[in-house]
Amino acid sequence: MEVHGTCKNGFEGVRDAFIQNFEEGLEVGAAAAVTVDGESVVDIWAGDADPNGTPWERDTIVNVYSTTKTMAATCMLALADRSELDFDAPVAQYWPEFAQHGKESVLVKHVMSHTAGLPGFVPPVTAAQIYDVDAIAAQLAGQELWWEPGTQSGYHALTQGNLEGEILYRITGTRMAEWFQREIADPLGADFHMSLPASEDARVAELIPPAVNPTTADSPVAELVINDVAISMDSIAGRTLTSAMLDATEPQTREWRAAEIPAAGGIGNARSIARIHSMLACGGEVDGVRIMSEAGARRGLEVQIDNLDQVLMTHMRHGIGFARELDGWVTSPNENTMFWGGWGGSVAIVDFDARASISYVMNRMDDQLTGDQRNQRISAAAYAALG
Incomplete structure (x- = not known):
């Protein structure tokens, strides 16, 4: 197994952690990237893009599931x-049809922090x-609330992206996938797509599904285990995770890749994710390209709720579009850190x-919804290098 790419002096530990994941049989193909002050200090990739042995190349891209949410959140931060956009405004101010069944009380910040009370689709x-x-x-717009907005x-999992996408569309008249490409990805030169042109299909790595798929609605089990907690299928978690009948083979279809799915359909690589997020980390500007003010970028840090998340069944602090803390996932020594990750193991x-x-992306999906040991190793090694 050969690791390709670059790793600057002092960051060799990231490459070592990356190699360890392969040596322990945890990977098929993967990539990792780290930036500091907008400069790329780690940009590595290795392994195979599919089970047939096609090499993972420099420009290989892959579906990253909910790491896409960080791109949707970046759009919303820029718009605000x-x-x-006003995060304290009612969603219905921008989307009048949303004001049904008591949803007049749902604020944009509730959508951004998973507290809106619409975690799944009914039916x-x-x-x-x-x-x-x-x-x-x-x-x-026609659904009823599952709980009082802002209270928990x-x-x-999927609905956040659709809610954010519709709000952005009502404000700008442009769909989020197009707006993201024009206003975020293209100016930064980032190879990340919310809607992938067919011309790029040959570069997409094939996801290898996990052994357990909690999103399949026709599952024969009476309960699921989420983060070591047994949940019933009629609980908030069970109803949410089975409200969209998907499996991990869906991103191989042209329909999925072309669609706008702002919560789960993003396709990119570690380099492109790190590039976009370097803009945020550097206060809204990188390499002379300013996307937003530093104050605007830091709004993602604003904690909205600190509680036991009723779907992920673990303690969380949600900010504006990003997590500030999630038990057993990302550990940072620095207070002003935010993150999110995707089903299967990707993280940003x-x-x-x-x-x-x-950032870290891969094609062999792990069973865990949060807390993948591969990305934990890489982030821990990055922080050790950062000192």
Whole structure:
């Protein structure tokens, strides 16, 4: 197994952690990246892009599931920084049809912090339905709340992205995938896509599904185990995770890749994720490209709730579009750090104190929804190097 790419002096520990994951049989193909002050200090990749042995190349990209949420959140932070969006405003101020069944009280910041009370779809939806963003928006507008907004968090696994995407669309008249490409990815030269052109399909690594898939609605089990907690299928967690009938093979389809799925459909690599987040970590500007003010970037740090998340069944502090703390996932020595990750193991960390970003992507999916040991090793090694 050969590791490709670059690793600056002092950051060899990140490469060692990356290699250890392969040596222990935990990887098929993967990539990791670290930036400091906007400079790339780690940009490495290795392994195979699929089970057939196709090499993972420098420009290989892969579906990163909920790490996509960090890109959607970056769009919303930028929009707020331009005074086009108010996180304290009701969602219905921008999306009048949303004000049904008591949802007049749902604020944009509730959507951003998984406290809006709409963690799943009622009734459950199929992949084909998810691809129709207008129909999904209409369904969410017509749904009833699962709890009083702002009183507790329950991970909005897919719905958060659709809610954010519709808010952005109502403000700008542009779909989030296009807005992200034009306003965030292209200016930063980042190879990350919320809607992937067919011309790029040959570069996409094949995800290898985990042994356990909690999102399959026709599961024969009576309960699921989430972060070592047994939950019933009719609990908030059970209803949320089975409200979208998906499995990990869906991102191999052209329909998924072309669709706008701001909570789970993003396709990129570690380099592109670290590049975009280096902009945030450096106060909204990197290499002379300013996307937002430093105050605007730091709004993601604003803690909205500190509680036991009713879907992930673990203690969390949610900020604006990012987590500030989640038991057993990312540990940072610096207070002003925010992060999120994706089903299967990908992760993205933004550290304002170190002016650093850390990212990891892979194609062999782990069973855990949070706390993947591979990305923990890499982030720990990065922090050891950062001192």
